[in-house]
Amino acid sequence: MSKVQLFVTCLVDLFRPEAGIAAVQVLERAGVTVEFPEAQTCCGQFSYNAGFKPEAAALARHWVATFESTEGPIVALSGSCAAMVIHSYPALLAEDAQERGEPEAAAARWRERAAAVAQRVWEWSQWVRDHVPPLAGPKPAPGPVVACHLGCHMRRLLKETQAPRAVLEDRGVAVREPVHAEECCGFGGTYSMTEPVVSTALADAKLTALDALRAEGAVCLTGADLGCLLHLEGRWRRRGVTFPVRYLAEVVDAAETGHWQDFSPPSAPLSPPRSQARS
Amino acid sequence: MTGTLPQDPRPWPTRREAALKNATMRRTVGEVTRRLAEGRRRALADYPEGQVKLQRAQVAKRQAVARWQTLWSELQAAVTAHGGTPHFAATAAEAVALVRQIARQYAVRRVIKSKSMVTEELELTQALAQDGIVVLETDLGEYIIQLAGEKPSHILGPAIHRNRAQIAELFREDAAQHGLLPPSSDAYEALTEYARRRLREEFLAADMGITGGNFLVAETGTLVLITNEGNADMTTTLPRVLVSVVGLEKLVATWDDLLDIVQQPALSGVGRRLSTYTTLVHGPRGPGVAEGPEAWHLILLDNGRSALHGTPYEEVLTCLRCAACLNVCPVFRQVGGHAYGSVYSGPIGIVETPLLTDFRILPELPSALCTVCHACAEACPMAIDLPAHIIRLRQEKVRRKLVPTAHRWSIRQWAAQWRTPAGYRRTIRWARLAQRWYRRGDRLEGAPGMAAGWFQSRSMPPVASPTFREWWAARPESAGRALR
Amino acid sequence: MTPTVAEFLARWEAAGGVGWYVGPDERLGDRLAEAWQRWVPSDEDAVAALWLPEELDRPERLLPWIAAVRAVRWEPGQDPTAYRQAAAAAAMGVTGALAAVAETGSVLLALGPTTPLLPSLLPPIHVAVIPTDRVVATLSEAFHRLYRAAAAAGWPPVAKFVTGPSMTADIEGQLVVGVHGPRVAVAIVCEEPLA
Numbered sequence: 001m002s003k004v005q006l007f008v009t010c011l012v013d014l015f016r017p018e019a020g021i022a023a024v025q026v027l028e029r030a031g032v033t034v035e036f037p038e039a040q041t042c043c044g045q046f047s048y049n050a051g052f053k054p055e056a057a058a059l060a061r062h063w064v065a066t067f068e069s070t071e072g073p074i075v076a077l078s079g080s081c082a083a084m085v086i087h088s089y090p091a092l093l094a095e096d097a098q099e100r101g102e103p104e105a106a107a108a109r110w111r112e113r114a115a116a117v118a119q120r121v122w123e124w125s126q127w128v129r130d131h132v133p134p135l136a137g138p139k140p141a142p143g144p145v146v147a148c149h150l151g152c153h154m155r156r157l158l159k160e161t162q163a164p165r166a167v168l169e170d171r172g173v174a175v176r177e178p179v180h181a182e183e184c185c186g187f188g189g190t191y192s193m194t195e196p197v198v199s200t201a202l203a204d205a206k207l208t209a210l211d212a213l214r215a216e217g218a219v220c221l222t223g224a225d226l227g228c229l230l231h232l233e234g235r236w237r238r239r240g241v242t243f244p245v246r247y248l249a250e251v252v253d254a255a256e257t258g259h260w261q262d263f264s265p266p267s268a269p270l271s272p273p274r275s276q277a278r279s
Numbered sequence: 280m281t282g283t284l285p286q287d288p289r290p291w292p293t294r295r296e297a298a299l300k301n302a303t304m305r306r307t308v309g310e311v312t313r314r315l316a317e318g319r320r321r322a323l324a325d326y327p328e329g330q331v332k333l334q335r336a337q338v339a340k341r342q343a344v345a346r347w348q349t350l351w352s353e354l355q356a357a358v359t360a361h362g363g364t365p366h367f368a369a370t371a372a373e374a375v376a377l378v379r380q381i382a383r384q385y386a387v388r389r390v391i392k393s394k395s396m397v398t399e400e401l402e403l404t405q406a407l408a409q410d411g412i413v414v415l416e417t418d419l420g421e422y423i424i425q426l427a428g429e430k431p432s433h434i435l436g437p438a439i440h441r442n443r444a445q446i447a448e449l450f451r452e453d454a455a456q457h458g459l460l461p462p463s464s465d466a467y468e469a470l471t472e473y474a475r476r477r478l479r480e481e482f483l484a485a486d487m488g489i490t491g492g493n494f495l496v497a498e499t500g501t502l503v504l505i506t507n508e509g510n511a512d513m514t515t516t517l518p519r520v521l522v523s524v525v526g527l528e529k530l531v532a533t534w535d536d537l538l539d540i541v542q543q544p545a546l547s548g549v550g551r552r553l554s555t556y557t558t559l560v561h562g563p564r565g566p567g568v569a570e571g572p573e574a575w576h577l578i579l580l581d582n583g584r585s586a587l588h589g590t591p592y593e594e595v596l597t598c599l600r601c602a603a604c605l606n607v608c609p610v611f612r613q614v615g616g617h618a619y620g621s622v623y624s625g626p627i628g629i630v631e632t633p634l635l636t637d638f639r640i641l642p643e644l645p646s647a648l649c650t651v652c653h654a655c656a657e658a659c660p661m662a663i664d665l666p667a668h669i670i671r672l673r674q675e676k677v678r679r680k681l682v683p684t685a686h687r688w689s690i691r692q693w694a695a696q697w698r699t700p701a702g703y704r705r706t707i708r709w710a711r712l713a714q715r716w717y718r719r720g721d722r723l724e725g726a727p728g729m730a731a732g733w734f735q736s737r738s739m740p741p742v743a744s745p746t747f748r749e750w751w752a753a754r755p756e757s758a759g760r761a762l763r
Numbered sequence: 764m765t766p767t768v769a770e771f772l773a774r775w776e777a778a779g780g781v782g783w784y785v786g787p788d789e790r791l792g793d794r795l796a797e798a799w800q801r802w803v804p805s806d807e808d809a810v811a812a813l814w815l816p817e818e819l820d821r822p823e824r825l826l827p828w829i830a831a832v833r834a835v836r837w838e839p840g841q842d843p844t845a846y847r848q849a850a851a852a853a854a855m856g857v858t859g860a861l862a863a864v865a866e867t868g869s870v871l872l873a874l875g876p877t878t879p880l881l882p883s884l885l886p887p888i889h890v891a892v893i894p895t896d897r898v899v900a901t902l903s904e905a906f907h908r909l910y911r912a913a914a915a916a917g918w919p920p921v922a923k924f925v926t927g928p929s930m931t932a933d934i935e936g937q938l939v940v941g942v943h944g945p946r947v948a949v950a951i952v953c954e955e956p957l958a
């Protein structure tokens with residue numbers, strides 16, 4: 001049976017464990033063995049995009065050390081964090097080693113280590129699409145409609161726009177993207193904190209586009225990057241809108257179990273871990 | 280040597296607020312940039328030959344930028360052979376002095392200009408006005424902003440921040456001042472007709488024309504101008520003196536290189552295979568010719584460009600000013616060009632402005648006007664890795680201590696703690712304690728330090744109990760499978 | 764009509780121009796008259812600024828238009844200022860062209876002692892007349908044609924590829940034709956008459 005290493009990301013761990021739990025449930029239901037390297041913390045993208053290179057490199061070294069001792073595919077619960085590891089780590093770690101005065105060979109070694117581990121990284125829906133068939137049995141009748149926002153790094157660095165839609169549609173969920181779907185929602189990591197005004201103007205533009213999908217009866221907003229989702233949800237909540245916002249795996253899990261009633265407001269206490277429903 | 284660029288004296292928050300309050304500007308900029316971006320996508324989709332040429336053009340431009348000095352020698356020889364006069368200006372001040380001197384030499388009283396970003400960089404119009412010379416912008420958009428006393432807000436559409444009614448008002452005042460019939464209505468055609476009528480006399484009366492340039496071909500001594508209105512053609516053929524001021528990054532080596540690259544500004548900028556006018560200037564008119572300048576002066580401008588030579592930023596100089604990156608930039612769509620405060624706006628502007636001036640002006644640009652969404656990198660025909668340069672510039676800002684101390688401190692603490700699992704767990708404990716102050720019902724509504732910015736406009740869920748890792752550790756079936 | 768000519772005319776029209784074809788048994792003068800009638804406001808004093816390649820510049824080909832219209836021509840030795848004023852006052856400019864490009868829908872014009880550019884720029888209507896054998900498939904061929912011509916006779920002070928009428932989108936991004944250059948741009952591809 002296949003085995004994966006779960007990279008939950010700091011945001012899922014801290015602010016939306018339901019997303020990680022759902023990701024585990026879906027995988028385990030399909031007979032996949034999920035391992036969780038508990039030393040993992042954060043990929044360092046926040047620091048990297050803000051220009052804090054040594055700080056980002058410190059986190060990147062820890063991430064590489066944590067995951068390189070494991071085996072099998074690494075499945076990330078964020079397109080953006082996956083892209084960070086795949087696209088930025090090799091050069092970042094090599095340059096950082098040089099800048100810290102390590103010899104050329106050591107820098108080259110870091111580049112290789114980073115590239116080797118990066119090769120194993122998948123964004124969750126990419127791996128699920130290719131390795132987890134939908135549950136047996138008849139496809140559910142025309143299911144609920146969800147609004148989907150894909151993060152920019154998923155779209156442009158991983159060049160992945162189809163996997164989230166595919167895993168949802170395979171399970172009878174209808175997916176709608178807002179107009180101008182390719183436009184950034186304004187999250188941008190620390191940008192959301194250091195430049196909140198422009199960040200919010202962008203969020204408002206995205207929320208306006210999403211309103212059309214709410215009007216069409218979408219049951220929630222979903223996506224493959226929790227950063228974007230927290231930013232959009234946070235903006236909605238501040239504006240008094242309590243429209244449900246769910247990470248992709250939560251929607252897939254609901255589609256597989258039929259437990260759409262779990263789509264409660266984010267405040268609800270965690271439901272107890274479900275028993276493993278391997279059919 | 281570093282260059283100088285003009286700058287809007289208003290601080291960023293003021294520029295930003297002015298932009299976000301300007302609903303007309305935001306609507307127009309949004310519509311125009313989306314239309315141009317869509318045009319680009321469509322034009323490229325049905326033109327595979329364009330892609331093939333583009334790949335060669337990317338290589339040719341990078342090579343040209345790397346050996347610009349050699350190409351400049353070749354170009355000087357070719358231009359001189361055609362009867363033109365080449366000059367080199369290391370700084371903006373030198374370029375301005377050269378143009379003023381040329382204007383004096385030919386006793387110039389009236390100047391017409393076709394659109395040029397470089398002359399915006401030099402603030403040439405203002406400098407010539409000091410000598411009592413009347414300078415008129417002739418590109419419609421540039422003419423509008425000249426009347427309004429503004430700077431361009433977009434490379435291709437300098438006046439896209441103004442609506443029709445505002446423009447009609449400017450034209451009516453202008454007509455009154457010059458004793459001309461005002462535009463017959465506020466219709467697009469009527470406004471355009473007014474500009475044609477108003478500027479036609481100026482074209483015929485001008486002594487000197489000033490242009491920029493899209494490309495300079497070293498082999499053939501060709502200056503290439505790409506326009507749509509016809510004003511550059513008037514500027515290069517009607518006045519008796521022609522001055523072209525061109526950045527040194529516009530050099531290309533050969534006629535064949537030009538062939539590969541000449542369509543790219545139109546393809547990427549407006550989604551056409553060629554703009555209306557692709558004008559190739561080689562020199563002053565010969566005997567027996569009815570038009571064309573009697574003298575042509577070509578000024579090659581450095582102004583901070585050659586300092587990028589041999590740095591990781593060198594490829595930035597391959598920019599075509601096609602504006603594709605502006606047209607897809609989400610931040611540009613929100614705030615428009617003026618908010619940048621520099622003549623160069625959009626993704627390329629936030630890279631070039633600090634680079635050309637060595638961060639002496641507008642150091643906020645790389646940080647405040649980019650979400651690192653990578654749309655610009657995807658759009659740029661020259662494959663300039665704009666997001667990578669933006670991140671590199673942010674790193675440079677951290678090194679030069681151009682970011683607030685509080686941010687530096689927050690990020691350092693964050694990284695220092697999270698580089699170990701124990702530190703990570705420690706911060707969770709701290710956060711759980713601290714969030715008691717900020718919790719309102721099921722949401723956090725505030726935070727200290729850098730994170731406070733988030734809560735100006737958004738709420739957050741609190742740190743969960745349990746976190747995912749706590750849930751995992753407590754889960755019976757995890758036992759024995761967790762890797763430690 | 765060859766596919767290359769057809770593609771040129773189609774792309775020229777896509778760029779906002781008007782593209783016509785004059786077959787071997789048709790008269791260029793009829794189409795010029797048609798253009799004149801269609802776009803020049805009726806005015807006794809309206810003049811045209813004109814030059815054409817020698818093979819086309821024959822009264823028998825230009826009738827009936829040439830009989831009805833006064834045409835201003837540039838003669839080397841003439842006063843350039845007077846010519847410029849006349850071209851600016853002309854109601855229509857008619858010129859030949861060095862080449863026409865199917866790939867981009869463009870017309871290539873090069874300034875020379877007998878080939879002024881002002882008739883293509885100053886009047887509100889420009890008609891470019893292109894003999895069929897000057898229509899080339901690719902931009903590359905036109906570039907090389909210009910390069911070879913320059914190698915033989917020196918570079919023209921100014922040459923240009925014109926692709927449709929003068930236009931702008933500077934006011935609210937709305938496309939308007941006829942800013943500083945012509946509002947109507949007509950390309951007539953003209954077949955050589957059978958011997």
Ligand code: SF4
Pocket residue numbers: 547597598599600601602603604605627658659660661662663
């Ligand atoms: S950076 Fe690239 S996309 Fe932006 S203006 Fe320059 S060439 Fe065009």
